Amino acid sequence: MLVLSRKVGESLVISKDIEIIILESTGQTVKIGIKAPKRIKILRKELIEEVSIENIEAKVNLSDINIDYLIKSLIKD
Amino acid sequence: MDKELIITFVDGIYGFEHLNRFAFYKRQENENNPFNIMQSIEDPSVSFIVIPPFLLDQEYEIELEDSDIEGLDIKDESEVMVLSIVSVPKGENFFSVNFRSPIVFSMKSKLGKQIILEQSDYEIRHKVMLADN
Numbered sequence: 001m002l003v004l005s006r007k008v009g010e011s012l013v014i015s016k017d018i019e020i021i022i023l024e025s026t027g028q029t030v031k032i033g034i035k036a037p038k039r040i041k042i043l044r045k046e047l048i049e050e051v052s053i054e055n056i057e058a059k060v061n062l063s064d065i066n067i068d069y070l071i072k073s074l075i076k077d
Numbered sequence: 078m079d080k081e082l083i084i085t086f087v088d089g090i091y092g093f094e095h096l097n098r099f100a101f102y103k104r105q106e107n108e109n110n111p112f113n114i115m116q117s118i119e120d121p122s123v124s125f126i127v128i129p130p131f132l133l134d135q136e137y138e139i140e141l142e143d144s145d146i147e148g149l150d151i152k153d154e155s156e157v158m159v160l161s162i163v164s165v166p167k168g169e170n171f172f173s174v175n176f177r178s179p180i181v182f183s184m185k186s187k188l189g190k191q192i193i194l195e196q197s198d199y200e201i202r203h204k205v206m207l208a209d210n
Contacts, residue, residue: 039144043195051178051193052092054201055125058164058175062124067104067112070126070163070172073208074111074133 083118084189087148091178092193096120099189101127101160107203113160117178127160130176133205139179139194150186158182164202173202 004012010020017037024031034042082101089096098118103110113130117123130137139159141151151157160180165172176199182189 038142039147041142041144043193047177047193047195048091051175051191054164054175054178055090055092055162055164055191058107058125058162058167060124060126061122062104062114062116065104065114065126067110067126069208070112070165071107071110073172073205075109075208 082184082187084187086189086191088155088178088190091193093117093123095124102194112163115160115162115168126163127166127180128163128174130161130174130179130203133161133174133177133203137176137199139181139192139197141192145181145190145192149181149183149188149190151183156183158184159178161203169207170206171206173204175201176203177201 006012006022008022008025011019013019018040019035021033021035022030023033036042084099084101086097086099088094090099096117096119100116100118101113103114104112104114110129113127115125115127141157145151158181162175162180163172164175178191178193178198178201180189181192
């Protein structure tokens, strides 16, 4: 992993078209700005991890599923 | 939806990045059944229950990014299918529906993707109370 020190207002460039700018730093929090082409997807890592965990927990055994019960719960709503 | 539809997920889905092909089908043909099964072709032991989120929230909407429209080869809105994964935790009185990261695919190109809505208030676990047994 490359480790760099940056001051507020400084930035760094990845490839040619992605720029990461340090906007503000207060205590433990760093506010960064990212300039990148629209095709580059930027996601907070914890969100990816949370969705991965949710998918893993949502996995079902086909033999255990009681669809009728779920349908009944929807109708009740 | 077709009786059995096979969709290719080039990147897999989150947590199952190695699984690229999923079949979508109804377990029981019943007009009142909005739930579909999403089952891995490569590992049939990996299955999910999915439901169109619009059925739970009529105002549910997402905006696809250009990169997704391109990646899924979507030409027209009418070919897009949006489904949410359902989770039924054991011992709880609710099930939850993932509004935050829907499964999106094109019925035409048969390409799909799980999209994470970064800027959104939708919940990963949108709760629906279970009926009393």
